[in-house]
Amino acid sequence: MGLVVQKFGGTSVGSVERILNVAACVREEKERGNDVVVVVSAMGKSTDQLVSLAKDITKEPSKREMDMLLSTGEQVTIALLSMALQQQGLEAVSFTGWQAGIVTEPVHGNARIAKINPEAIQAQVSTGKVVIVAGFQGVTVDGEITTLGRGGSDTTAVALAAALNADKCDIYTDVTGVFTTDPRYVKDARKLLSVSYDEMLELANLGAGVLHPRAVEFAKNYKVQLVVRSSMEKEEGTVIEEEATMEQNLVVRGVAFEDEITRVTVLGLTNSLTSLSTIFTTLAQNHLNVDIIIQSTTEAGSANLSFSIHTNDLLETVKVLEDNKAELGYEQLDAENKLAKVSIVGSGMISNPGVAAKMFKVLAENDVQIKMVSTSEIKVSAVVEEKNMLKAVEALHTAFELGQQQ
Amino acid sequence: MGLVVQKFGGTSVGSVERILNVAACVREEKERGNDVVVVVSAMGKSTDQLVSLAKDITKEPSKREMDMLLSTGEQVTIALLSMALQQQGLEAVSFTGWQAGIVTEPVHGNARIAKINPEAIQAQVSTGKVVIVAGFQGVTVDGEITTLGRGGSDTTAVALAAALNADKCDIYTDVTGVFTTDPRYVKDARKLLSVSYDEMLELANLGAGVLHPRAVEFAKNYKVQLVVRSSMEKEEGTVIEEEATMEQNLVVRGVAFEDEITRVTVLGLTNSLTSLSTIFTTLAQNHLNVDIIIQSTTEAGSANLSFSIHTNDLLETVKVLEDNKAELGYEQLDAENKLAKVSIVGSGMISNPGVAAKMFKVLAENDVQIKMVSTSEIKVSAVVEEKNMLKAVEALHTAFELGQQQ
Known part of the structure; x- marks a missing residue:
């Protein structure tokens, strides 16, 4: 008998019927003899409705x-799922973030988990109850309610699995696993049976959408075994663990993509060395995430800087830069919206220097202009115009032989 | 400069527009130089939607x-109102029940406030912030979220006013004050400029709907001055204080009414003395409120007992009685639904013995059958069929000369 943490996202709990379906998933796990802690997101579109209010x-x-x-x-x-479980004869109790002992840093909108006090959950689990925890939220040491930002429920689930020493953490989602690219857009996409934490980290970071990167990092650091699977269909999911056990010979494992990217350009930086450090320190202090960074020097000796952010963060990024203009010492700001990022990922890339070159060639053949580039040991990313995103993804998916027929 | 507690009910915060209107009310109070603590209910029908889920x-x-x-x-x-106030340039901070230090007894669905720890609110008020508190809710010493039951937001407001030593507590509602009877049903209803706590207590207890009886009790015990007024219209409200300062010569001050009453009858109680005590102790332990109680003895020596409850509590009341049947020692249970209670209220009644007789005469003349009767020093209540409720109210309102033209 072990302990399993299950996480169900917004789509999986999007209606009363789906909550009853989730209750059945929980019950099956419980009937296999395991203790179960469940983490859930808000129902379907309810977060959007609150934002709109x-x-x-x-x-x-x-x-x-x-x-x-x-x-x-x-x-x-959590209240509705607890009721559904009780209705099915299981003992269940729901906990908000603060009741579950999820302590975060004192930041609103995008807080990181600082500590988990698992005693309250453990006390309930030890009496045989299913404990249902509100994902995405926590509390500061001063009793302020915080949220973890996008995909925070994944992080809640993995952090709880680590804090509770769970045997595994099942991430139930609306897809059946991790694919070579998003199957909603590319028909030819194929499910991977296993990926490594690092590959998943790049896929998650690059907007594969299945799992939040912070959750993968957490899982990697605490060696929590993750399984991504569907709450609707019973088929096997994708295991995420230390080493991808199969398909190691494949150079590129997947193509990830992400829209709503904005490129911000800062022109005429007079003292580029200190400016660079000051700009990104200031943005980080305001919890604004910057992705790709490019710097070039002009003939006059000043520097131009470009970086990419999520389009939602544009207003705040500009405000932070303008508020600190005197200290940062630049001439002008510029921004380009409607961009997207397309990336190829695979741990086999390290030993294959021609991969990036092949990617650029494929994009050029398809008339996709590259605005920015970023590379790591296991991925290459290109920022392109949003309208070219899917064309680029399909071309790369085919060129790297990732499809069903390969 | 004083401290005012303002309470806005569900209708007053029922839409974004109305929340902005509430923000304007708060701002006016603040601009009069007062510190303000605001208590709000859930938006309009949102509680009903959650119940339905x-x-x-x-x-x-x-x-x-x-x-x-x-x-x-x-x-x-509370979050939306805080945003609205910040948008209007006021500093504001919202608190849930547990953040506001509202500690209740460990009961769910109908908890009473055990204690208020006002330090967190006071700390924010002292910096000039408007503090917005979630009504209707609290927390047990074990960190369990509780609700105060129907009308609980009124109680939150008055309890906070007492704990914070506020100068007054303004209850904003969808009517402009306390009326001689419900103006939504009786056109002739007239607004009262002031009523005593005791009169308001009877009016509230009898379902006048404007203010929760527990709130009035709290106000009476802690001598909190209450004002009932409209959030939409600027006209003067009704002051509730120690002695009604005007209109003392009127015998009957108002006609209250309440539907969804059920009469429960317990037949064949063998040992009526202990049974009576056991039955009502058991119901009270289950937090089921009983209103009117009537007992009669049969020729055979056993007793029959009738009492009235809110129709919503019927299933649970029957369950409690059946679970304890052996101990209670009765033969049979019976229940009659679709009843209503009509009451006349006024502190002048004490010295006017003919008031009850006149009420029964008016009801008889209008063919309204009386199912149960209850009297106190300042009110007489009659349980009648729901279909006769409004006819009875109008007849009594006219007979006791409460209308606009009197």
């Missing part, structure tokens, strides 16, 4: 009050 | 999980 009140709602507002979404789900 | 999952949701579910309603409102 806030936007009707004010264009710039405070992050503290957004956390207060959005954290109600998961609280509704 | 729960009922789709299970017919008998656990009270603990219902509290978990329903407490999200007020949490949404």
